[in-house]
Amino acid sequence: MNTKTKMFCACDNDAFGKPPNTQICPICTGHPGSLPSPNAAAMTKAIRTALALESTVSTDCHFDRKHYFYPDLPYGFQISQYDFPLAKGGAIEFDIIDASGNVRSTHTCRITRLHMENDAGKLTHRGRTTLCDYNRAGTPLMEIVTEPDLRSADEAVAFVQELRRILIAVNASEADMFKGMMRFDASISLREKGTKTLNPRSEIKNLNSFKSLEKALLYEEERLRKLWQEQECPLSHNITVGWLDDEEKTKMLREKETADDYRYFPEPDLPPLHWNHDDIEKVRASLPPHPHALKKRYQAFGLNEKQALQLIDQPLLRSLFETLLSHSGDAKRAGSIVLTQLLGFLNTQEKTVDEGPNADQLLELLHAIDDGTISANQGKDVLEKMVQFGKSAGEIIAQEGLQQISDDGAIMRLVEQAIAANPKAIESYKNGKEAALGAIVGWVMKETKGQADPKKVSEILQEKL
Structure with a gap:
């Protein structure tokens, strides 16, 4: 999220390009005795996003501790939200655009929930050594979870592109994927045609571009198909895989954790959060035009689909x-x-x-x-x-002395010179060939290196003739 400070401390939230471990404090590095304080601007931006997604904002919610150990997580747990998220429900309507820039089909993906949490640090692996940079630790994050409504890699990409437009429109995030401001965890599962039961899924972690999302889903779909054919059954349990961008393939990481593995419980250092109806409606009233509404407005002006999306994006x-x-x-x-x-x-x-x-x-x-x-x-x-x-x-x-010549006297003299220099064109014009007038105007423009006012030249020339 594009707040000035981190989620639970006053450290600068813009760590991109900064020297490692220079944007940190005892709070975001989890020192004993330090106490977090929630960022009000981050909460407001999250509410704006939830309303733009047509989600229902909870008037009461709280933070939870999500326990897992990893070197980039200085607390030894993540401050997140579990059973009482900031918002539930909602939907995004999105279009599939064909190669010519026209809308091929329109779809809707339902939103399950939107919750707040803080980011982990960044690990850099160099051979057998791993370096930890905690500048990013504590950055405010929104995690948006969807229902299983997407049926192809094309739909997944189009959905996240529309989501990115909404995030930018409500000024919740710059969503610059080059800077790691927007990432995707994509879950995929296969089922037999005609059945409705969802089989165990493969979750692809931390995809950081539209292209990697598309490639990872296509690769994992093909991998799961072959696995089903070999084993004559779908996956027996949920798994987590990573995407190797250079090799363009997934790598098995671990079996997928369940909520019990994370041992959620309410964050004791943060009180429950409450908003009343007026608070929420005040935020709703400040929402900018929705990207879908903007697109329709621009298309009404005569802009095509591609041009409208250029302006929105x-x-x-x-x-x-x-x-x-x-x-x-x-x-x-x-x-x-x-x-x-x-x-x-x-x-x-x-x-x-x-x-x-x-x-x-x-x-x-x-x-x-x-x-x-x-x-x-x-x-x-x-x-x-x-x-x-x-x-x-x-x-x-x-x-460059480009001031246009628009003085009537100066243009009259140029027109007279043009008439004298183009007798054949003058004769053709008088014989009814209107196009000949353009040649005479062109002569004036060439002589003045484009500085004469062509409209005025044409008017005076016609009067003269």
Whole structure:
């Protein structure tokens, strides 16, 4: 979760790229006598997420100790939630998109529960040596558990993509998988067609990308099919496997633990939590538009499925689009500048959206086009240089002398020169060939290196003729 501090202490929650064991304190490293204190911001963000998932937020809940021993868990147990989670129920509707970017089918996956817990540290294995970094220990986590409603790897990937959009939309997490902010434990089991009984499952731990989720599920499905054929029966008990990304295969870790193995009991150092109805409704009222609603809005503007999802998946890109849309009132124009021109130039320069022009700089460019300082075609060139050199539109226009010629007297003189230099085109136009006018306007634009206002050139030329 993207809180400033950890779940139960005041340590900085942003440990990415920090030297090992520098963002720690006696609380998150489990020193005897230290007492945890719950992060109110984390709880509020979790409630926002639960409401966005259409879950029912429990007015009363508490934390539990989940016991297991591992070197990255300094307490010797995890502070989690078991029988009284923060929220229960809910559902996510998601679309399967085909290769052409169109919706192939729509599905729904039910949510079982959402509960809070703290993260463990990070282990780095070097030969026979293991290094422990506890910077991440104590990071607030939401664990979202689903019902067995997903029937394929495609559905699983589409589901978590939609879930990620919701998490970003409600500002509960940046869900940056490169930084380990979103991970998946995927359970898979097989059953005979026509039966409803769920057989024992294989749980694939700690998948950290959409691609690894898809590959791991496809691999484990095939492995379980072969195992069933060999043994003439499904798995006899639940198991836990790990995914080896480099080898693209799973590895048996252990038999799956049960709740009894974890010896849950209420966390004695944290009091029960209570929210009243007004608290919950206040959070509900602050929810932003749901990604599904945003998609419908953008598609109503004329954007296609791919463009709508680009805006939803990238909040900064969406902010740029919304700023230009608010200024111009033209969604097609805003989409062309942001989704076609800007993204194209950023990709060419191998830059991210946050490394490109900000909203104010794009507005400056838009004003320069709208007030006739430069033409729309010049605007594309200016935007490309803004991305390339990190300069403002005003700086580039001034440096390269791109101010558009829009003075009537200056354009009249250029038109007269064009008429004198293009007698055949003038004759063709007078004989009814409208296209010949474009050639004369093009001559003016070439002579002025694109600085003449083409609309005004065309108007004056027609008056002159």
